[in-house]
Amino acid sequence: AQSVTQLGSHVSVSEGALVLLRCNYSSSVPPYLFWYVQYPNQGLQLLLKYTTGATLVKGINGFEAEFKKSETSFHLTKPSAHMSDAAEYFCAVHGSCNTGKLIFGQGTTLQVKP
């Protein structure tokens, strides 16, 4: 079975500081990994995804994530936080059995302080 764990339900950073949101996964097959962002009262928007190939994936809004198989991690980073980055972030892995089901982590709320 596959699972996703996001370390830290709340992360607070100052504007301009590094953003690091942690995601670890468990998968018995090669994982396909996603990061989604949810702004208040909105649906989820894809930030980036890893399928195959380059392990450093660049996404929208200056975010990137690195797939590390040896650490079973897919942490999300951004060099300099902006106030508009305040949102909830979800890491997800594609489920097995070819159902297309996404398995989500619990989510991490990012607060950006001025």
Add this chain to the structure above:
Amino acid sequence: DAGITQSPRHKVTETGTPVTLRCHQTENHRYMYWYRQDPGHGLRLIHYSYGVKDTDKGEVSDGYSVSRSKTEDFLLTLESATSSQTSVYFCAISEDRGAGETQYFGPGTRLLVL
């Protein structure tokens, strides 16, 4: 943005009443999904559809049924609403179900069961 609408956007209902939520897409995507979002749980799959009249259960399907009579519409019915079904419900669509396929999410429906 993917053309996905959900209706209603907000609903308050009483325990024991049936409730139907609608997801409508204009992308002609084959696959459609219903998730619920609860604090500390991320999003969990309720049901999904892989074509007209073709549906299957997700991980939290008890108390829910779905129907898909047209490609563009996917209905979620709470047969007899309970307070535990108070949640935010998201519809998602994807063109394919293969690993790595992106799912696009609607804006969500907030349901309160009193």
